[in-house]
Amino acid sequence: MSRSGCQAGTQFPVGLVDHQLRRGYKRDVDEELVRTRLEDLRAELQRRSVRNPSSARSSSNRATIDADLEDVDRAMRMLEKGTYGICEACGRPIPPERLEAHPAARYCLEDQKNLEH
Ligand SMILES: [Zn+2]
Numbered sequence: 001m002s003r004s005g006c007q008a009g010t011q012f013p014v015g016l017v018d019h020q021l022r023r024g025y026k027r028d029v030d031e032e033l034v035r036t037r038l039e040d041l042r043a044e045l046q047r048r049s050v051r052n053p054s055s056a057r058s059s060s061n062r063a064t065i066d067a068d069l070e071d072v073d074r075a076m077r078m079l080e081k082g083t084y085g086i087c088e089a090c091g092r093p094i095p096p097e098r099l100e101a102h103p104a105a106r107y108c109l110e111d112q113k114n115l116e117h
Contacts, residue, residue, distance in 0.1 A: 071104040
């Protein structure tokens with residue numbers, strides 16, 4: 001049996017991934033996929049924000065959309081810096097299933113709960 005398909009020797013372009021290489025840290029993030037999902041999310045939020053008339057009743061809704069848009073922008077910047085998917089409160093990786101449900105999540109589930117209390 002041949003064992004030629006070893007993927008352990010992944011090479012990084014030097015200088016681009018300092019953040020990730022710090023302490024040998026490497027996330028299993030599919031950047032292309034995440035960026036696509038964030039762009040979809042942003043388009044969806046923008047659609048919703050346009051559709052909402054600026055009546056007093058929808059203003060709180062509107063604020064939520066603006067905050068969500070900010071989170072999406074932040075997530076995109078972090079993706080570029082290579083820090084996407086790291087909890088801003090504790091610095092630990094956010095579980096992939098949480099990122100799948102909330103691509104723009106800033107905190108792990110624990111810290112999110114702490115913040116909401
Ligand atoms: Zn955390």
